[in-house]
Each structure stands twice: as structure tokens, then as C-alpha cells.
Amino acid sequence: MRAVVIEQAGLPTSVEELLIDEPREGEVAVRMTASGVCHSDLHVRDGEWPRPGPIILGHEGAGIVDAVGPGVTTLRPGQQVVLTWYYPCLRCRNCQEGRQWICTGSRSLQHRAADGTSRARRADGSSVLAYLSIGTMAERAVVPADAAIPIPDAVAPEVAALIGCCVSTGVGAVLKTADVPAGASVVVFGLGGVGLSVVMGAVLAGATRIVAVDRVAAKLDMAAEFGATHLVQASDPDATVSAIREAAGPDGIDFAFEAIGLTSTVEQAIAVLPPGGTAVLVGMTPVGQRASFDVFPFVDGSRRIIGSNYGFAVAANDFPLYADLHLAGRLPIDRLVEATIGIDDVEDAFDRMRRGEGLRRVIRF
Ligand SMILES: NC(=O)c1ccc[n+]([C@@H]2O[C@H](COP(=O)([O-])OP(=O)(O)OC[C@H]3O[C@@H](n4cnc5c(N)ncnc54)[C@H](O)[C@@H]3O)[C@@H](O)[C@H]2O)c1
Ligand SMILES: [Zn+2]
Ligand SMILES: [Zn+2]
Numbered sequence: 001m002r003a004v005v006i007e008q009a010g011l012p013t014s015v016e017e018l019l020i021d022e023p024r025e026g027e028v029a030v031r032m033t034a035s036g037v038c039h040s041d042l043h044v045r046d047g048e049w050p051r052p053g054p055i056i057l058g059h060e061g062a063g064i065v066d067a068v069g070p071g072v073t074t075l076r077p078g079q080q081v082v083l084t085w086y087y088p089c090l091r092c093r094n095c096q097e098g099r100q101w102i103c104t105g106s107r108s109l110q111h112r113a114a115d116g117t118s119r120a121r122r123a124d125g126s127s128v129l130a131y132l133s134i135g136t137m138a139e140r141a142v143v144p145a146d147a148a149i150p151i152p153d154a155v156a157p158e159v160a161a162l163i164g165c166c167v168s169t170g171v172g173a174v175l176k177t178a179d180v181p182a183g184a185s186v187v188v189f190g191l192g193g194v195g196l197s198v199v200m201g202a203v204l205a206g207a208t209r210i211v212a213v214d215r216v217a218a219k220l221d222m223a224a225e226f227g228a229t230h231l232v233q234a235s236d237p238d239a240t241v242s243a244i245r246e247a248a249g250p251d252g253i254d255f256a257f258e259a260i261g262l263t264s265t266v267e268q269a270i271a272v273l274p275p276g277g278t279a280v281l282v283g284m285t286p287v288g289q290r291a292s293f294d295v296f297p298f299v300d301g302s303r304r305i306i307g308s309n310y311g312f313a314v315a316a317n318d319f320p321l322y323a324d325l326h327l328a329g330r331l332p333i334d335r336l337v338e339a340t341i342g343i344d345d346v347e348d349a350f351d352r353m354r355r356g357e358g359l360r361r362v363i364r365f
Helices: 039-045 157-178 193-205 217-226 237-248 263-271 295-300 315-327 343-354
Strands: 002-006 014-017 027-036 061-068 080-083 127-130 140-144 148-150 185-189 209-214 230-233 255-258 278-281 304-307 337-341 360-364
Touching: 002 343, 014 343, 027 080, 027 157, 039 343, 061 140, 061 157, 080 157, 080 315, 148 315, 157 193, 157 255, 157 278, 157 315, 157 337, 157 360, 185 193, 185 237, 185 263, 193 209, 193 217, 209 217, 209 237, 217 230, 230 237, 237 263, 255 263, 263 278, 337 343, 343 360
Parallel strands: 185 209, 185 255, 209 230, 255 278, 278 304, 337 360
Antiparallel strands: 002 014, 027 061, 027 140, 027 360, 061 080, 080 148
């Protein structure tokens, strides 16, 4: 099978021909149909997050179950599935209490099968890891059965793929993490796949004022099409904060979503909050970076900051829910897809993403 591999974090990708094993106990083989290119792949590609290698990139993907390993009773060949990049252990306290997005026993971060080995190999027999244990930028993936979530066949593959990361992350940040009520005012910093999903979620939640912020003017037009009511082109931080305050009206912003992953915009998301406001941090910085804020007014105004991993997703419930909302015409996920691309076009997609150009590019296999 062909797969997008990096030798180690920070090096360019290459497309390699690999061998992949059959699924073992508790695993399924998935013939991948689509994989999005998310900025989290780019963080790894650019060496901003240390990760082991060689590793198959990609964590936003969907496909069709091809074979099930021994003991798998929940899935059957032919089913369309979305892969979750954080499959839960179902045993730790957070899982038991329903907070699977902060499962402390998940094996996803070992980038290997549950038994610690890997299923993909080079011709010389050396193993190749799979990013977040799914490695979706490959023609085939062998994954734990709990990482493959069935969704209706009527959902197009590229839409299904995006449910696997940016949609769940952005829509979930609004509906689940922040639980935005109807009539709220929100601002969204960054209008990539994640930020535009925040806009979609805010529309769905009934937010009446949705301020969209990006440094790229074309992104603002797209946000307007998704339902943003006010547009702010980012410039220097003080000017951006003033423009957002003006757009927010007299009551100010209830929820500020940061969907870029820069300390400067994290600080702006906190700075725009009126008393009682909440900053929801969704973007991920390079590891080790720190942001700061003025403590006295933050406490005095009872403001809040919430980190939001994976939009508080409980994949088995939320992926089918987002799929159904899409099929019902209430989440226009298809409009996030700028173009479908081939497996050889990932470096080009990364270049465009570094420049903030365009929407999601999705590999079709
Ligand atoms: N919390 C999670 O679980 C989770 C999940 C997925 C992605 N992420 C993170 O979310 C972030 C966004 O991901 P994405 O795939 O949407 O990225 P993206 O690159 O597609 O979008 C980022 C957007 O931010 C804009 N931008 C960049 N610098 C800016 C600035 N200074 N001011 C205003 N706008 C600016 C870009 O023009 C672009 O439109 C990344 O950091 C990614 O790692 C987090
Ligand atoms: Zn992602
Ligand atoms: Zn757990």
C-alpha cells in the first residue's frame, strides 16, 4: 500500500510503498477512502511537536471496513467508518465518568497497535509507526476496533474524513466544551477547517453575533458564507482587539474561540473578554510556549479560560450525530472541502496551509 511517511518530525514527507499486516485480535483493517490535511499534521511535519518516526502521517480520515480481526463483533466488512484519533480505554476514571477526550489510558499517543507493535513495515522488515495509532494518509490502516466509528453510507467520504478531526474539534468546542446558548456573542480567531467549524457550531447553537477573525481576507468571505455576522481582518494585536470589541456591541463577547495556535492570539482571545466572558482555547501552539494575561482584571471580572481537546468528543456518540446533522442540512461540512487531492500532493497542501490559503484539502484514495 502507498502511504505518506516522515522519517522523523521536522523532515519532509515522502510517499512510500509499505506492507501492512492483517488485523489481529480486537483490530480491523480499513480501506481508506479519504484523509484531510489538518494543521496538527503540519505541526508534526514542521517539527513543532516531537513525535517518533518513521511514521505514517494523518489523523482525519474515513474508509470502509475491509476485514475484522478475531473477537471483533461490533463491526463488519463493508461498513463506512470514521477513525478517531483518541480512542478511549473505557476503564480510567475520566472514561467512566464520560470524559473520553481526556482519557488517561488511551493508547493513541503511542502511535502503535495496542500491543506496542506496528502493523506497517518497509520491504526490509523495519516497522513504520502510525500517527495517533491510525495514520490515515495511507491506502489502508489496521486500527483498534474502538477507533473505527460507523456512520451512515450516505455521508460522502471527504465529509466523513473531516468529522474525524476539524468538525468534531470545532463544532464540539461550541456545543460541548462551551455549551454556547442561543443569543450568545462569539468571536473566532482563525478560519481554517477548525475555525470555520466553530462558526458552523455557533450558527447551529443560535449565536446571534459571530465575529470572525483571520489575517487572510479571503477567509473572511468564506466565514460570512458560513454565517459569520461580523468580519475583522487581523492586523496588530491592539487594533485587532479594538475592532473585535467594536463588532461585539455594548454587551461584549460571551465566548472567544482561539483556533490558530499562536500565543499572541491566545492573549487576544483573553483580552477581548468582558466580565463573565470565556476564552476557549482550541488551537495548539508548538510545545513549550507560554502565554500571559493581566491577572487582576481577569479575576475581578470572573472571566474563564477553558482548554478544549477534540471538542470534548465522545466519538461513538458524536461522530454519528454530526453525520446526521450534516445529512439534515444543518452542518454544511461539504463546503469546508476546497479540493480533493492525490496522495502525492500533501507537501503542496502543507505549503498552502502555511500561507493560510484556501480551505481543507482532502486526499481521496
Ligand atoms: N484542540 C484540538 O483538539 C485540535 C484539533 C485539531 C486541530 N487543532 C489545532 O487547531 C489549530 C487550527 O487548525 P486548522 O487545521 O484549522 O489550521 P489552518 O492552518 O487550516 O487554519 C489556521 C487559520 O489561522 C489563520 N491565521 C494564522 N495566523 C493568524 C494570525 N496571526 N491572526 C489571525 N489569523 C491567523 C490562517 O490564515 C488560517 O486561516 C492548529 O493549531 C491545530 O493544531 C486542535
Ligand atoms: Zn486534526
Ligand atoms: Zn480512559
